[in-house]
Amino acid sequence: MDRVKRGATATAVALLTAAVSALVAALLVTPTPASAAVAASAGGTAWVGSATWSVIPTSSTTGTPSAGALTLTYSLGLLGPSGPQYFDVVNTGTHALVSTDYTLNLSVSGLLSLGSTSVTLTSCSTTWNTSANTCGGTTTLIGTFSGGSSSIDSTDAPLASASRVHIQATVSTSILQVATLTVVANTSVSSASPRDVSAATTTNQ
Amino acid sequence: MAAHAAHTSERRSGRTAFAIAFVAVAVALTGAGAYAGLNATATGTASVSSGTLSLTLAAGSGSAGFPQTITNMAPGDVINTYVDLSNGATMAGQALTLGVTGSGSTTLTTNATKGLEVSVNQCSVAWTATTGVCSGTTTPLGTASDPVATLASTPTTLVSGSVATSTTYHLQVSLTLPNQSETTVNGVTPTTTIQGLSTTLTYTFSENQRTATTTNE
Numbered sequence: 104m105d106r107v108k109r110g111a112t113a114t115a116v117a118l119l120t121a122a123v124s125a126l127v128a129a130l131l132v133t134p135t136p137a138s139a140a141v142a143a144s145a146g147g148t149a150w151v152g153s154a155t156w157s158v159i160p161t162s163s164t165t166g167t168p169s170a171g172a173l174t175l176t177y178s179l180g181l182l183g184p185s186g187p188q189y190f191d192v193v194n195t196g197t198h199a200l201v202s203t204d205y206t207l208n209l210s211v212s213g214l215l216s217l218g219s220t221s222v223t224l225t226s227c228s229t230t231w232n233t234s235a236n237t238c239g240g241t242t243t244l245i246g247t248f249s250g251g252s253s254s255i256d257s258t259d260a261p262l263a264s265a266s267r268v269h270i271q272a273t274v275s276t277s278i279l280q281v282a283t284l285t286v287v288a289n290t291s292v293s294s295a296s297p298r299d300v301s302a303a304t305t306t307n308q
Numbered sequence: 309m310a311a312h313a314a315h316t317s318e319r320r321s322g323r324t325a326f327a328i329a330f331v332a333v334a335v336a337l338t339g340a341g342a343y344a345g346l347n348a349t350a351t352g353t354a355s356v357s358s359g360t361l362s363l364t365l366a367a368g369s370g371s372a373g374f375p376q377t378i379t380n381m382a383p384g385d386v387i388n389t390y391v392d393l394s395n396g397a398t399m400a401g402q403a404l405t406l407g408v409t410g411s412g413s414t415t416l417t418t419n420a421t422k423g424l425e426v427s428v429n430q431c432s433v434a435w436t437a438t439t440g441v442c443s444g445t446t447t448p449l450g451t452a453s454d455p456v457a458t459l460a461s462t463p464t465t466l467v468s469g470s471v472a473t474s475t476t477y478h479l480q481v482s483l484t485l486p487n488q489s490e491t492t493v494n495g496v497t498p499t500t501t502i503q504g505l506s507t508t509l510t511y512t513f514s515e516n517q518r519t520a521t522t523t524n525e
Contacts, residue, residue, distance in 0.1 A: 140520075143401065145365035145393065146512040147374020151424065153416060153485060154380040155503040159495040170495030195495055197504075198382050294383045295489035303384025303487070307440040308372050 154198035156300045158261060158290040162190050164230070164269070177274045177284040179213065179220070184274040184284070189231050192268050192290050194261035199301040203260030206289040207248040213282025221249035222286055223273045226259050230269050238271075245270065256297055359399030361517050366392045368478060370437035374511065383502070384487045390437040393513055394476040401471035401515035407463035408456050410507035415500060417507050420455040422488050422500070424509070427453045428466055429480040440480065449477075453484065456509065463514065471515050481511065 161168035168191075178185040194200060207222055224247075228240035246255035261268045274284060292299040367373025368390030378387050395401050408426050410417030416424050432444035450464040467477075490498055497503050 141359075141361045141399070141517040142514060143361040143363040143395075143397070144512055144514040145363040146510060147365055147376075147391070148511070149374060149376045149378055149389070149483065149509045150506065151378045151381060151410075151416065151483065151509055152506040153502055153504060154382045155492075155497075156382070157492045157495045157497070168495070172494050196492070197380050289494055291491050291493040293489060293491040295487060300382050303382060303386070305386040305388065305440070307388045307390070307437055308376065 154300075155196040156198045156200065156292045156294065157194070157196040158192050158200070158203045158292050159195050160190055160192050160288045160290050164191055167195060168193055173288045175272060175286040175288065177286065179211065179274070179276055179280040179282045179284055181279055181281060183279070184220075184276055187236055187271045187273045189233050190270055190272065190288065192261055192270060194264050194266050196292070197264055199264060200260060200262045200292055200299050201301050202256050202258045202292075202297070202299045204254055204256045204291045204293065204299060205245060205248075206252060206254040206291065208252045208287040208289070209248065209250065210285045211280070211282045212285070213280065218276060218278035218280060219249060220274065220276050220280070220284055221247050222284075223247045223275065224255075225271045225273070227269045227271065231271055236271070247275075256299070260299075262301075359517070360397035361399045361401055361515070362395070362397035363401075363513055363515055364394045364396055365513060366394070368392050368437055369434045371435070378483065381485045383485055383490070385485050387483045388440050389481045389483070390435045391479050391481060392434075392476050393479055395471045395473060395515065398473060400473050400518040402467075402469060402518050403465065404467035404471050404477075404513065404515045405463040405465050406450065406459070407512045407514065408454075408459040409510050409512075410456055410460065411510075412507050414505040414507060415502050416485075416505045417456045417460065417509075419500075419502075420457040422486065422502050424456045424507075425453045425484045425486055426456060426459060426511075427451075427482045427484070428464075429482070431478045431480065434478050435480055442478075442480075449479070463512070466513075467515075470518060483509075 159168045159170060160173035162173060173190055175188045175190070177188070192203065205224060209220060209222060211220055224245040226243045226245055227238035228243075229238065231238055243259045245257045245259050248255065259268065272286065272288070294300045365374070371390035373389060373391050376389060381387070406426070406428060410424070415422055428449045429442075430447045430449050431442035432447075433442070435442055449466040454464045485502070488502065490502060492503070
């Protein structure tokens with residue numbers, strides 16, 4: 104008789120446990136009224152890529168230059184400074200430009216370094232004849248740089264992507280010097296103040 | 309003596325048989341009585357159909373709509389896309405929102421200041437997609453401009469109230485790379501740059517069903 108009672112009790116406990124488990128499961132699975140509401144959606148996609156803007160000075164006349172400044176060295180002797188040097192500036196970005204900022208850092212070291220020294224940048228619409236120091240096309244003055252560091256924002260620049268401008272860098276001194284002039288040429292392009300990147304556009308498509 | 313015992317046993321068996329028969333008849337009669345009771349029913353019918361909720365997105369007249377490819381975006385650039393968003397099912401909606409997510413994790417989609425921004429304007433008639441002109445009434449929907457970095461997790465509400473059935477919204481969806489100052493020196497970009505990045509944006513317009521109603525009829 105006791106065995107029968109114990110069996111009945113065990114069955115009842117099992118049934119109660121199952122019922123409670125089922126209730127808990129139902130509460131967990133049943134969505135809240137908010138999520139049960141009907142919703143609809145529609146959409147689309149767009150692939151978006153941003154531009155790059157970059158100008159790099161290089162002594163090479165071909166190819167894509169590596170990032171970095173360009174250093175030019177001149178001798179300032181009793182007979183005057185050494186002759187012009189030539190370099191290119193290349194638009195390595197994907198975006199067109201309206202100008203480029205040229206910054207030259209001039210430093211003179213030597214026995215006699217009195218007076219002032221300046222560097223003049225002139226572009227040629229074609230290529231420079233570096234032996235004769237002549238331009239087969241049209242020359243344009245970018246500007247004259249003096250002092251330790253100075254900058255000029257010029258429209259005479261590689262405006263189109265992958266284009267390049269050929270530049271002649273000529274040194275002038277106010278008095279004879281016996282020294283070495285080191286010129287570090289930097290180019291920078293900004294998206295604002297002043298904006299070197301071509302004007303923003305609105306496209307309807 | 310033996311004969312008397314046999315007679316007594318026969319009498320008991322007979323009583324038992326009689327008792328069983330009596331109970332069987334009683335049960336039968338009781339059951340028969342139940343089935344024989346009166347029954348009445350009344351019925352009615354109700355035709356019930358559930359509503360449907362549907363949003364569809366189509367290119368606006370003269371526009372390529374989505375999907376689209378946008379290349380070479382520079383600071384300040386704006387790309388306007390024209391779409392028609394329709395609530396064309398049987399049930400009104402409410403709380404129309406726009407969420408935008410971007411693939412990958414770049415400044416374009418994670419930076420709320422320098423990254424892409426989205427704004428939406430509605431025209432009461434179809435937009436002239438080629439010029440971006442609304443010949444009717446233009447209504448800004450949602451906030452003026454939302455960064456994708458925000459829209460990815462918090463969709464903007466375009467219409468907070470009801471969205472009637474058979475309604476078509478003529479929308480101008482504007483994607484902007486905000487103006488910002490970023491200078492590249494000798495080909496070297498700043499550490500946090502906006503340049504040369506890409507992402508695939510997914511625009512999702514959503515609405516909920518209208519508020520549930522209780523009707524007494």
